[in-house]
Amino acid sequence: xxxxxxxxxxxxxxxxxxxxxxxxxxxxxxxxxxxxxxxxxxxxxxxxxxxxxxxxxxxxxxxxxxxxxxxxxxxxxxxxxxxxxxxxxxxxxxxxxxxxxxxxxxxxxxxxxxxxxxxxxxxxxxxxxxxxxxxxxxxxxxxxxxxxxxxxxxxxxxxxxxxxxxxxxxxxxxxxxxxxxxxxxxxxxxxxxxxxxxxxxxxxxxxxxxxxxxxxxxxxxxxxxxxxxxxxxxxxxxxxxxxxxxxxxxxxxxxxxxxxxxxxxxxxxxxxxxxxxxxxxxxxxxxxxxxxxxxxxxxxxxxxxxxxxxxxxxxxxxxxxxxxxxxxxxxxxxxxxxxxxxxxxxxxxxxxxxxxxxxxxxxxxxx
Amino acid sequence: xxxxxxxxxxxxxxxxxxxxxxxxxxxxxxxxxxxxxxxxxxxxxxxxxxxxxxxxxxxxxxxxxxxxxxxxxxxxxxxxxxxxxxxxxxxxxxxxxxxxxxxxxxxxxxxxxxxxxxxxxxxxxxxxxxxxxxxxxxxxxxxxxxxxxxxxxxxxxxxxxxxxxxxxxxxxxxxxxxxxxxxxxxxxxxxxxxxxxxxxxxxxxxxxxxxxxxxxxxxxxxxxxxxxxxxxxxxxxxxxxxxxxxxxxxxxxxxxxxxxxxxxxxxxxxxxxxxxxxxxxxxxxxxxxxxxxxxxxxxxxxxxxx
Numbered sequence: 246x247x248x249x250x251x252x253x254x255x256x257x258x259x260x261x262x263x264x265x266x267x268x269x270x271x272x273x274x275x276x277x278x279x280x281x282x283x284x285x286x287x288x289x290x291x292x293x294x295x296x297x298x299x300x301x302x303x304x305x306x307x308x309x310x311x312x313x314x315x316x317x318x319x320x321x322x323x324x325x326x327x328x329x330x331x332x333x334x335x336x337x338x339x340x341x342x343x344x345x346x347x348x349x350x351x352x353x354x355x356x357x358x359x360x361x362x363x364x365x366x367x368x369x370x371x372x373x374x375x376x377x378x379x380x381x382x383x384x385x386x387x388x389x390x391x392x393x394x395x396x397x398x399x400x401x402x403x404x405x406x407x408x409x410x411x412x413x414x415x416x417x418x419x420x421x422x423x424x425x426x427x428x429x430x431x432x433x434x435x436x437x438x439x440x441x442x443x444x445x446x447x448x449x450x451x452x453x454x455x456x457x458x459x460x461x462x463x464x465x466x467x468x469x470x471x472x473x474x475x476x477x478x479x480x481x482x483x484x485x486x487x488x489x490x491x492x493x494x495x496x497x498x499x500x501x502x503x504x505x506x507x508x509x510x511x512x513x514x515x516x517x518x519x520x521x522x523x524x525x526x527x528x529x530x531x532x533x534x535x536x537x538x539x540x541x542x543x544x545x546x547x548x549x550x551x552x553x554x555x556x557x558x559x560x561x562x563x564x565x566x567x568x569x570x571x572x573x574x575x576x577x578x579x580x581x582x583x584x585x586x587x588x589x590x591x592x593x594x595x596x597x598x599x600x601x602x603x604x605x606x607x608x609x610x611x612x
Numbered sequence: 613x614x615x616x617x618x619x620x621x622x623x624x625x626x627x628x629x630x631x632x633x634x635x636x637x638x639x640x641x642x643x644x645x646x647x648x649x650x651x652x653x654x655x656x657x658x659x660x661x662x663x664x665x666x667x668x669x670x671x672x673x674x675x676x677x678x679x680x681x682x683x684x685x686x687x688x689x690x691x692x693x694x695x696x697x698x699x700x701x702x703x704x705x706x707x708x709x710x711x712x713x714x715x716x717x718x719x720x721x722x723x724x725x726x727x728x729x730x731x732x733x734x735x736x737x738x739x740x741x742x743x744x745x746x747x748x749x750x751x752x753x754x755x756x757x758x759x760x761x762x763x764x765x766x767x768x769x770x771x772x773x774x775x776x777x778x779x780x781x782x783x784x785x786x787x788x789x790x791x792x793x794x795x796x797x798x799x800x801x802x803x804x805x806x807x808x809x810x811x812x813x814x815x816x817x818x819x820x821x822x823x824x825x826x827x828x829x830x831x832x833x834x835x836x837x838x839x840x841x842x843x844x845x846x847x848x849x850x851x852x853x854x855x856x857x858x859x860x861x862x863x864x865x866x867x868x869x870x871x872x873x874x875x876x877x878x879x880x881x882x883x884x885x886x887x888x889x890x891x892x893x894x895x896x897x898x899x900x901x902x903x904x905x906x907x908x909x910x911x912x913x914x915x916x917x918x
Binding site: 311317319364365367368370371372374375376379380382383386387389390391392502506509513517558559561562565566568569572573574 | 640646700703704708709710712713714716717718720721724725727728731844848851852855859884885888889891892895896898899902903906
């Protein structure tokens with residue numbers, strides 16, 4: 246009886262305290278990110294956050310294609326690399342400034358995604374996943390090929406690109422880049438979120454749910470699949486451009502499976518099919534990757550286990566294990582779990598008098 | 613000279629590739645799993661051969677012991693495969709995205725585990741995978757004016773022999789018939805009393821050990837050393853072969869293997885700096901097949917997803 250009373254008190258308390266509308270939550274999240282540089286983070290840690298922003302754009306675009314339209318692509322690095330390389334090549338051969346090369350690269354990526362998407366989207370399921378995995382590998386090997394060395398620069402790629410815009414107002418360069426990437430992340434995620442929740446987005450979901458039925462309803466599914474592919478490719482190439490100019494160079498590893506897999510890891514960490522999830526996932530990944538896990542060797546030293554020499558491989562091992570367990574045990578992701586809980590709490594407020602029953606329904610749902 | 617080289621080397625790599633692709637096509641045809649960890653079983657096979665043959669028995673074992681080691685390595689990798697299936701793939705069966713993500717995760721986990729364990733204990737990033745020195749397998753024979761290592765001939769013979777054995781196994785034994793039944797209609801097969809979970813575990817073990825044998829045969833005859841990230845190329849190879857032959861078709865994987873083997877050798881010997889770009893060949897073949905004839909050469913109709 247005491248326990249039920251405590252539960253009731255807790256659910257009543259939680260329903261009133263944690264009741265924040267999702268829009269406000271997203272706003273608060275961005276607000277926190279906005280004031281993060283003021284917390285006195287060192288320059289090297291700042292670049293971690295910059296990469297978190299870049300890969301958040303990338304993962305959000307993957308989520309639109311896979312989570313919302315159901316077209317499994319395991320080679321999203323294709324457009325990431327195409328964006329970076331076309332911006333770099335435009336600089337190398339015509340010496341154009343960054344603010345021209347990035348939009349031009351994005352336009353070019355539309356062309357590429359139309360060219361590649363139109364034939365590829367005819368196949369589906371595992372076939373689509375395999376063909377999308379193959380295309381970036383082909384491009385990677387071609388760029389490394391000896392006879393094309395003078396154009397693409399082989400293994401080293403193209404170096405000495407112009408830096409990403411420098412804001413005059415803020416003296417420290419890392420912080421200005423951080424704010425720019427944050428702004429771009431905000432703009433692109435809002436655009437993708439709006440698209441995903443518009444009428445077009447509903448058509449995307451109908452393709453995800455049942456392709457044949459949506460065809461029967463008179464939807465031109467090829468057109469919508471292609472549209473999803475192009476939109477997600479556009480933002481992936483934007484992420485690639487930013488990555489190239491922040492790193493001041495491109496190389497063939499931009500097309501690697503690891504980059505494609507980053508999007509998968511982040512999306513599954515945050516929750517697939519929610520657009521906002523990958524942003525959370527990207528930050529979780531980056532914070533774990535460079536703030537939490539580096540403490541591990543120090544912790545293990547106390548138990549006389551020395552893994553500093555093999556730490557890099559152990560890190561990837563831990564991440565893949567986390568993703569594996571997430572996919573198997575908790576496929577809905579962190580961000581969606583939070584919003585689900587908030588929804589439950591909202592229900593709980595309406596039925597506040599009945600208190601303990603809500604706890605029961607919540608438990609039932611969890612199964 | 614060049615043409616003979618292409619013919620012989622193409623046939624040899626084609627035979628082993630067919631064996632490699634057979635495992636991939638079996639597990640896809642029977643359970644519908646797109647096993648992206650297939651290449652890592654190839655890698656694990658080579659490492660197991662190294663660990664069992666060189667670290668535990670020493671490098672001066674007779675050839676007959678090496679064959680036992682090969683079989684043992686394949687068995688161990690098979691057990692690893694079925695355990696991985698039971699722990700990781702079985703809980704997400706039916707969800708394509710999740711299966712692919714899980715299998716890529718498995719491949720990366722195997723890679724990192726191998727890097728950690730082998731790297732930390734042996735302090736040798738590229739352990740050698742060879743037949744024992746001084747045996748007949750390290751010498752070479754002259755066929756059609758081309759010097760062929762005996763290990764390559766052995767690889768060709770063993771892979772074709774195993775392929776034949778498997779064809780017999782599938783068409784004659786009870787388990788093979790059960791596999792066929794499940795691949796035709798899973799639910800009806802379950803109603804007839806076939807334990808699909810156990811059958812899938814068995815198929816996974818079979819496919820993993822086939823990949824391991826292919827890995828040992830290829831590494832002992834070409835590169836002579838194992839490397840942790842070497843699972844990527846065989847994976848690309850096996851899925852391009854399987855798509856060329858038709859997903860789930862056994863005959864297709866044999867013919868697809870030979871086509872890819874010949875295409876690879878032709879490119880490697882005729883295109884300038886062909887050795888560097890040879891990895892593109894199977895991928896380009898795969899993309900072309902998917903665009904022109906998505907069913908593959910011997911594939912059945914691509915079924916509408918439910």
